[in-house]
Amino acid sequence: MPTPTITRRSLLLGTAAATATALTACDSEGGGDEAGKAATEKVTILTGAGFQGREAPIFVARQKGWFAEAGLDVQVLPGKGTTENLKNLAGGQATFATLDVSGAIIEYTRPGGIRNFTLTSVLHQRNLACFVALERSGIKTPSDLAGKTISYIPGGINQLLFPTYAKLANFDASKIKWVNAAPPQHPALLIERKVDAISQFVPAVESVQALARQPLVTLPFTDYLTDLHGSAVGVSADTARNKPDVVRRFNTALLRGLAYSIEHPDESGQIYASQKETQGQKVESAVAELKGMAGYVQGIASTPVGQFDLGRIARNIAILQGAGAIPTSIQPTDIVSPDLIG
Known part of the structure; x- marks a missing residue:
């Protein structure tokens, strides 16, 4: 019989243990507040590059309380592009990072490149x-x-x-x-x-x-590059392995923020510009960017917002290899973990 193929994703997910937080019953002295605090997980996310209007979904999910509902306390940090974001992600300086899918593939396949990461949800179905x-x-x-x-x-x-x-x-x-x-x-x-x-x-x-x-x-x-993805959310292999439930809860809340931002760009632009991280930025610029982003976020064919189509990832990889941008081909599941979307 042929030897079964073990992909990087299946290894990560196969060894992942589901995490659950047990809240103990508390008395009227305020024990419930303490239990709630203990249940909140502090995480960080790197934006793509600095603070741009297209990052509004993160702030919308935070402002609306959707991260809090998921038991997460989210700090938003300014990213510095895919390469630097991957270095910080792999080095443990951030829990999540916004990464360009093609950029991540290029880094993963580069000799000596960073491989200690996986992509979990896609923010932009087309390259921006x-x-x-x-x-x-x-x-x-x-x-x-x-x-x-x-x-x-x-x-x-x-x-x-x-x-x-x-x-x-x-x-x-x-x-x-x-x-x-x-x-x-x-x-x-x-x-x-x-x-x-x-x-x-x-x-x-x-x-x-x-x-x-x-x-x-x-x-x-x-x-010229017709079938390339845009940005996605990435985590380190260690986080995917050890905290899959945190990853799923984060993705669920973030994608809720993404869908809401596209449906309500005016309100979302105002939320974005009101955050402590984005002071001085214009509401109208954020609104314009969100409106322009809609066609890049909505799924190709029947693909739901945020979900990867592994067939398109395979074509993304093939385009990069055919153009000489990467030295070798990889399997979609080497770099994408769709089971962690939420």
Whole structure:
């Protein structure tokens, strides 16, 4: 008989023990409050990069009390792109992290790359990455980027996928000059003509437009990379193994926040801008980003919001391998654990 195949996911889940918190009966002296405190699990999540309007679902789930209902006390930390987020996740500096699916696959398959993680729920069914340029720059197509200066976030998906994007768009990726910048700095660099184009996510383009007050050109990666996922929630292999119930409860509350944010962008934008972490950000920018994000969140065909389609993950992997972005193929379950969604 053939030897059974043991995948990384099945090993994680097969050894995972379900966790349950037993609340003891308490008297009228306030023992119930103490039991409630003991039952709350403190966790942290890294955003994709800094604080952007598209991160509103996290804050909505926290503000609405849905994390609290799940027994979780959630601290939101500013992420620094997929590569740095993975380093912090694997190193135990965060419980959860927002990761680009393709970026995570690239890191997982890189010789010596980080493998101590798994993806549990998908936030964006389509990749959001794009480049934005001023119309007067003369940039109209991806090939016009050759020889130009572009802003980027180190370890962010725009830079990680750029060689693949350039190959499929048929121009020389080595001719680009990159300028390292924090997310809030990108629009100013573009408007002041310090760069020719900026790395951005499509839902945020309207916010750039409001600042630039002049016509823009948007070059979405999906024009050439048609079947790539966007962001997902990742956890370390240790967390998946030892606290699967915490992971499921977190995903359930977060995806509730995600669905609510898409259905109620105006309210969610206000919630986002009112948080202590996001002070100074404009409500209208967050609302615009949430409205622009709707088409990227809603499932492909009948796939529910937040759930991975393993067939699409397989195609995501195949596209990256075919373009030479990863050295070898992997199985979808090597990197995705759909049983931990909630």
